[in-house]
Amino acid sequence: MATPQPLQLLAPLSGVLMALDRVPDPVFSGRVIGDGLCIDPTSSTLCAPLAGVVSNVQASGHAVSITDEHGVQVLLHIGLDTVNLAGQGFTRLVEEGQEVAAGQALIEFDADYIARHARSLLTLMLVVSGEPFHWLAEPSGRVERGQPLLELAGGQTSSETPDATKGQALFSPALILPNRNGLHARPAAVFAQAAKAFTATIHLHKQQAQANGKSLVALMALQTAFGDSVQISAVGDDAQAAIDTLARLLTEGCGEPVTAQAPGVIATDEPLTLLRGVCASPGSALGHVVQISEPSFDIDEFGGDADSEREALAHALIEADLALQHLRDTAAGEAEAEIFKAHQELLEDPGLLDQAAALIDTGKSAAFAWRTATETTAAMFRQLGNALLVERAADLSDVGQRVLKRLLGIDEQTLDLPQGSILIADQLTPSQTARIDTSKVLGFATVGGGATSHVAILARACGLPSICGVPVQMLALRNGTEVLLDADKGELQVQPDAATIEQWQARHAQQRQRHAHDLEHAALAACTRDGHHVEVSANVASLAETEQAMAMGGAGVGLLRSEFLYLGRNHAPSHDEQVATYSAIARCVGPEHNLVVRTLDVGGDKPLAYVPMESESNPFLGLRGIRLCLERPHLLREQLRAMLGCCALTRLHIMLPMVTQLAELRLARQMLEEEALALGLTERPKLGIMIEVPAAALMADLFAPLVDFFSIGTNDLTQYTLAMDRDHPRLASQADSFHPSVLRLIAMTVKAAHAHGKWVGVCGAMASERLAVPLLLGLGVDELSVSVPMIAPIKATVRELALADCQVVAKQVLGLESAGQVREALQLFHEASFEAAHVMEN
Numbered sequence: 001m002a003t004p005q006p007l008q009l010l011a012p013l014s015g016v017l018m019a020l021d022r023v024p025d026p027v028f029s030g031r032v033i034g035d036g037l038c039i040d041p042t043s044s045t046l047c048a049p050l051a052g053v054v055s056n057v058q059a060s061g062h063a064v065s066i067t068d069e070h071g072v073q074v075l076l077h078i079g080l081d082t083v084n085l086a087g088q089g090f091t092r093l094v095e096e097g098q099e100v101a102a103g104q105a106l107i108e109f110d111a112d113y114i115a116r117h118a119r120s121l122l123t124l125m126l127v128v129s130g131e132p133f134h135w136l137a138e139p140s141g142r143v144e145r146g147q148p149l150l151e152l153a154g155g156q157t158s159s160e161t162p163d164a165t166k167g168q169a170l171f172s173p174a175l176i177l178p179n180r181n182g183l184h185a186r187p188a189a190v191f192a193q194a195a196k197a198f199t200a201t202i203h204l205h206k207q208q209a210q211a212n213g214k215s216l217v218a219l220m221a222l223q224t225a226f227g228d229s230v231q232i233s234a235v236g237d238d239a240q241a242a243i244d245t246l247a248r249l250l251t252e253g254c255g256e257p258v259t260a261q262a263p264g265v266i267a268t269d270e271p272l273t274l275l276r277g278v279c280a281s282p283g284s285a286l287g288h289v290v291q292i293s294e295p296s297f298d299i300d301e302f303g304g305d306a307d308s309e310r311e312a313l314a315h316a317l318i319e320a321d322l323a324l325q326h327l328r329d330t331a332a333g334e335a336e337a338e339i340f341k342a343h344q345e346l347l348e349d350p351g352l353l354d355q356a357a358a359l360i361d362t363g364k365s366a367a368f369a370w371r372t373a374t375e376t377t378a379a380m381f382r383q384l385g386n387a388l389l390v391e392r393a394a395d396l397s398d399v400g401q402r403v404l405k406r407l408l409g410i411d412e413q414t415l416d417l418p419q420g421s422i423l424i425a426d427q428l429t430p431s432q433t434a435r436i437d438t439s440k441v442l443g444f445a446t447v448g449g450g451a452t453s454h455v456a457i458l459a460r461a462c463g464l465p466s467i468c469g470v471p472v473q474m475l476a477l478r479n480g481t482e483v484l485l486d487a488d489k490g491e492l493q494v495q496p497d498a499a500t501i502e503q504w505q506a507r508h509a510q511q512r513q514r515h516a517h518d519l520e521h522a523a524l525a526a527c528t529r530d531g532h533h534v535e536v537s538a539n540v541a542s543l544a545e546t547e548q549a550m551a552m553g554g555a556g557v558g559l560l561r562s563e564f565l566y567l568g569r570n571h572a573p574s575h576d577e578q579v580a581t582y583s584a585i586a587r588c589v590g591p592e593h594n595l596v597v598r599t600l601d602v603g604g605d606k607p608l609a610y611v612p613m614e615s616e617s618n619p620f621l622g623l624r625g626i627r628l629c630l631e632r633p634h635l636l637r638e639q640l641r642a643m644l645g646c647c648a649l650t651r652l653h654i655m656l657p658m659v660t661q662l663a664e665l666r667l668a669r670q671m672l673e674e675e676a677l678a679l680g681l682t683e684r685p686k687l688g689i690m691i692e693v694p695a696a697a698l699m700a701d702l703f704a705p706l707v708d709f710f711s712i713g714t715n716d717l718t719q720y721t722l723a724m725d726r727d728h729p730r731l732a733s734q735a736d737s738f739h740p741s742v743l744r745l746i747a748m749t750v751k752a753a754h755a756h757g758k759w760v761g762v763c764g765a766m767a768s769e770r771l772a773v774p775l776l777l778g779l780g781v782d783e784l785s786v787s788v789p790m791i792a793p794i795k796a797t798v799r800e801l802a803l804a805d806c807q808v809v810a811k812q813v814l815g816l817e818s819a820g821q822v823r824e825a826l827q828l829f830h831e832a833s834f835e836a837a838h839v840m841e842n
Contacts, residue, residue, distance in 0.1 A: 007068070008136065009049040009150040010102055011143045012076055012125055015041040019139060020124075024828070025080050025186070028124055033075060033189040033216055035133075036126035036150075043145055046076055046107040048100045049125060056220045057106075058083070058184065061090030064106050065128070065220065072152060073129040075216065078109055080120040081824075083181040089113040103146050116815045119824050127152065128216050170239045172232040172247045179256050182224035187254030192216045194249055200236030202246070213246070275470050275492040277445065280456035282488050283465030285442035286496075286504060287422040289481040292415070292432060297408060303365030313356060313366040316406040317347050323402070327434050338567070339395075339430050346399045352377060367407040374400030394448070398429035417441065422485050424474055438462045443485040445492050447472050463789070467492065515793070522553035522792035524799065526784075528777070532803040535783040536795045537594065539763055543581065546588045549788045553795060556593030556651075558711065558785020559763040560585065562639065563602050572635070578642030586649035595650040596711065596761075596785070597643055598690070599668075600635060601625045601657040625658025625690075630667060640675045644685070652685035655711055659689040659696055665706055690763075692716035697745035700752035710753050711785070714764025718742050736819035737766040743775070743814055743822070750780040761785055771826050773797045778810025805829070 018038040023029045028038075052068035062082040067073045078090070089110040094100060115121050127133060133150045137143060179187050183204075195202045195213040202213030206228060211218035213232065224230065230250070234242045252273055303309040324340045324347075331337035346352065352373050359369035378393040378400070405411075415432070417423075417440045425432075427448040444459050444466040459466035465487035477483070477494065484493040484504055493500065526536045537558035538549030546557060565573045565581060573581075582597065589595045601624070629636035643654055656668050669687055676684055691697050692713035700710065714737040718724075721742050724735035746762070753760045761783035766772045768786040770793060776784065777798070786794050809829045813822045 007050065007070075007072060007131075007152040008148045009074065009125065009127075009133070009152065010047070011039065011145055011147045011149050012047050012049050012106075013039060013041045013045065013123065014043040014143065014145045015039040015123070017138075017140050017143055017149075018122065023080075023122060023124070024120065028077075028080075028126075028186075033124075033186075034126040034128035034130065036074075036124060037139070039123050039125070039143065041078075041111065041121055041123050044109055044111045045105050045145075046078060046109065046123070047145055048102055048104045048106055049074055049076070049149075051102045052100065054094050054096055054098045054100060054106075056218075057092055057094060057096050058220065059223055060085065060087045060181070060184075061092045061107055061109075063184070063220070064092075064094070066100065067129075071129060072127070072131055075124070075126045075128045076106070077124040077126070078107065078121075079114050079118045080122060082114060082118045083184040085114065085117055086181075089117070116812060117817060117821060120828070125149075169233045169235045170243055172243045174229045174231055175247055175250050177224055177226060177228045177230060178251065178253050179224075180226050182226060182228060183219050183222065183254070187256050188219040189216050190254040191246065191249060192219060194246060195242065198234070198236070198238045198242040198245075200234040200239040200242045202242055203233045205231045205233060273494050275445075275474050275494070277467035277470035277490050277492065279466075279487045279490050280444075280468045281459035281464060281466035283443070283463070284484070284486045284488060284504065284508060285422060285465050286482070286484050286501060286508075287420040287442040288418070289424050289477045289479055289483055290417055290421040291475065291477070291479055292423050292425040292428060297367075297404065297410075299367045299371060299404075299408075300365050301368045302363055303360070303368070306360050306363075309360045309364075309366040309369070310357065312407060313360070313370060313403075316366070316370075316403045319406045320399070320403045321347050327430075340434075343395060343399050343402075343430065346396060347403070367404055370403055370407065371400060374403075394427055394429060398431050401429070402431055422483055424477060426472075426475060438464065443487065445470050445474060445485060447474060514796075518792040518796040519552075521796065524553075524795065526555070526795040526798040528798060528806075529800070529802045530804055532777070534777060534781075534798050535594075535761075536791060536798065537596075537761075537783060537785045538788050538791060539785050540585075540788065543584050543588065545788055546585050549791060550588055550590075552788060552791045554788070554791045556589050557585070557595045557597075558761050558783055559655075560595065560597045561601070562597055563600055566600060566602065572638070575638060575642055578639065579645040582643055583646045583649060586646035586652070589650045591650055593651060594653055595646075596653040596655050596688075596763075598655045598657055599626070599639055600629055602628060626656050626664050626668060627658060630664060633671065636668070637671055637675060640672050641679070644676055644679055644681060647681060647683060647685055653709065654685050654687050655709075656687070656689045657713075658692060658716075659703075660693050661695075662699075662702060662706070665689060665703065669706070691745075691749050692764075693720050694745060697749050700749040701755070704752045704756040704758050707758060709759050709761065710749055711761040711763045711783075712746055712749060712781075714742065714746075714762060714766035717745060717764065718766075721745060734819075736823075737764065738772070738775075738819040738822040738826075740814060740816055740818070740822065743779070746776070746781070747779050747810075747814065754780060759783065768794065770794065770797045771823065771830055774801050774806040774829060775810050775813060775822075775826060777801060777803060778806035778808070 016039065018040060020031065020036065020038055021029050023038050046064070048066055050066060050068055050072070052066045054064060055067040055073065056065040058064070060083050062079060062085065063075065063077045065073060065075045091108040093105050093107060100106065111121060131152045133152045136148045136151050143149065177183065183191065192214050203210045204213050204219060204222065206222050206224055211222045213219070232243050232246050232250070321344055324344045328337045328340040328344070331340065355373035355376070356366070356369040359372055360366060374396050378396040415435050415437070417437060419440050421441050422443045422445065423436070423441060425446050428444060428446055441464060443464050446468045447470055448468065456466055456468065465485050467485065467487050467490050470492060474492065482495055484496045484500065486493070526534045528534070535555045537556045538545070538554040539559040539561070540546045540549055540557055541561040541564040549557065565578060586595055623631060640654070643652065646652060654672065656665065659665055672687060673684070686708035688707045688709035688711060689696065689703060690713045691700065691710050693716065696703065697717070718737045718739065719735055722735055722739060750760050759782040760780070762776055762781050763785040767776065767784040768790040773784070773794060784794055809825065813825050816822050816825065
């Protein structure tokens with residue numbers, strides 16, 4: 001179709017011009033939809049850049065298309081991911097089919113609302129019909145609404161397609177759209193671009209309506225929605241190939257992440273491309289699938305005489321215990337050693353031994369009796385619905401297999417793995433992970449497990465990425481399949497394309513370079529670009545971890561988990577043992593830094609063998625932390641007395657966990673005063689409480705006058721605020737500390753503390769996330785206590801920031817609706833801050 005004379009396109013709004021290449025969206029920056037321009041708006045009314053007919057206006061009001069009399073089509077798209085706002089913040093002033101004049105108002109939008117709730121306000125003007133153009137203004141800088149920006153050259157643009165009308169139309173099966181917002185601009189553009197690769201005439205059908213499959217505007221005009229049933233038709237020589245390709249593209253979301261299958265989606269034989277789980281250990285890796293599973297054994301139900309079978313079981317238990325002791329002695333860290341220690345205790349469990357003995361007495365074989373006892377108990381644990389007991393069931397099954405192999409004469413062998421393995425399993429057991437050569441493994445992905453599972457502990461200890469809670473379809477992946485494991489996003493990409501691999505390689509190289517830079521400068525102070533100092537200390541549970549933390553530049557210990565002295569033993573630690581341990585750690589920290597020791601934080605979810613407790617249906621809401629210690633005051637008094645023995649060696653701070661009532665704090669302070677008086681101490685250590693339940697945050701203004709500091713435990717605060725178990729495989733991804741409700745409780749706590757001149761730290765996992773640093777600083781947090789490996793990275797992040805900017809972004813995100821929106825806003829802020837710091841550094 002001919003355009004008789006040049007056509008000028010006017011600026012649809014006022015703002016700052018940006019090159020399309022800089023738009024943080026590959027569909028727009030890659031010109032998949034069309035070429036054009038981007039404006040960062042300073043006005044809030046979108047106007048027509050040319051005269052024509054409104055060929056499509058999205059129901060959500062975020063996008064509109066105009067077609068002029070010569071077939072030129074221009075798409076206007078307000079913001080990025082604004083389709084997710086479902087019309088909030090937009091007012092449509094025109095309807096589809098309406099004629100409009102150049103400069104006529106099309107859409108009004110609430111810029112403040114959209115800036116708070118969407119990824120970006122960047123607004124696109126794209127020539128989707130493909131006409132070439134040249135600029136009438138500088139392609140950067142400020143522009144005013146109505147200013148001529150582009151001129152489309154006159155001449156011939158072809159809208160003809162090859163003659164594919166000959167032949168019978170082929171139709172795909174009914175397909176259900178899995179896209180949350182239907183085929184809006186981005187997925188419609190991906191579909192249209194793929195359709196143009198075929199000579200066939202292609203249409204997409206929705207009920208009685210149809211659209212040209214090669215036209216972005218026509219596809220958007222179908223106004224599809226999540227769960228809509230659609231069909232593809234094609235006529236031409238390559239019609240079947242077109243339908244096969246485009247049907248797969250639709251069911252996979254046309255390039256959009258699909259978090260849940262739409263109802264009624266027809267299964268296909270095509271391979272999976274994206275699987276989502278929950279991050280158990282951060283990082284990313286490109287490797288090949290190796291499926292791991294335990295073999296099943298044929299076991300004779302009946303055995304010999306009862307004495308022989310009992311003796312066989314006793315020998316197998318001894319051999320298993322020796323093997324576990326070896327694994328415990330050679331474990332890479334204390335967390336792993338504790339796993340095998342717990343397994344040793346299961347070998348001595350009287351309940352299991354009694355069940356097995358009773359079955360042997362009825363004539364069953366030792367192998368059958370032991371397997372029955374362990375599997376029955378494990379099944380009972382799984383049925384109770386408690387995430388912690390589910391993991392203990394996995395422990396029990398693992399111990400069961402270990403003893404069973406010895407009864408059957410099967411030797412444990414190291415798993416023979418190829419280099420670059422990414423291990424896939426329903427549930428990796430400690431026995432399996434102990435046989436893994438981690439030099440050949442790049443990461444783990446499991447269907448079961450949580451952030452506290454043993455594979456997660458191993459992965460974090462080895463610095464390997466890991467995800468859990470992945471759909472069971474993952475177990476169908478073939479060995480050797482190339483996958484990209486991005487644990488930071490909780491994703492496993494199957495057979496990623498070359499462009500995705502190239503992007504990952506560039507990002508991975510940058511991350512390695514940055515990590516090396518962070519370690520090199522670990523000793524530098526954590527001071528923002530505008531001079532604000534932040535204490536970055538460590539979360540530790542041993543003297544060895546404390547030594548490592550101080551060597552890596554930690555400003556003391558922000559959380560010493562004292563329960564490491566109490567767990568996994570049959571009697572409480574003696575006074576002398578406690579004093580020796582606390583004193584050694586205090587000397588390591590030194591007199592110039594804080595040592596914050598948390599009093600015993602055990603209870604129904606972490607029972608002590610020597611502290612009898614009644615069974616609790618929900619241990620997370622039972623006798624935990626300070627509640628248990630006040631019920632067993634001798635435990636707390638003994639611990640306080642031992643802690644006071646290191647007052648002269650460091651700046652001792654004592655912290656009480658799970659405080660919800662002022663009476664608990666007053667009673668604990670009274671005990672501390674009495675013990676200090678009995679020891680004749682003139683100087684008292686600082687006393688603070690953890691803020692880990694909403695009650696404490698909501699009453700922070702009443703607690704603040706009675707404490708010396710607060711430390712916020714974001715892990716428990718999040719799960720109690722959102723009523724979600726953070727280890728639940730299906731809910732863990734939603735139990736996100738970035739949820740605005742949690743952030744508001746943090747802000748409330750800081751405000752109350754500062755009003756009374758008290759400092760606030762964060763010792764939960766949130767403090768160890770680089771993304772959270774500007775948010776926590778902006779909310780006024782004074783100290784970040786992080787996992788030891790994150791000391792250098794978190795300090796480096798602080799040095800990249802300006803406190804004033806952090807305060808602005810913190811105020812903005814408090815008004816957002818979801819953790820996802822908060823993370824997106826912080827990601828953009830983080831990238832901008834990193835670039836600014838890099839520019840200043842150079």
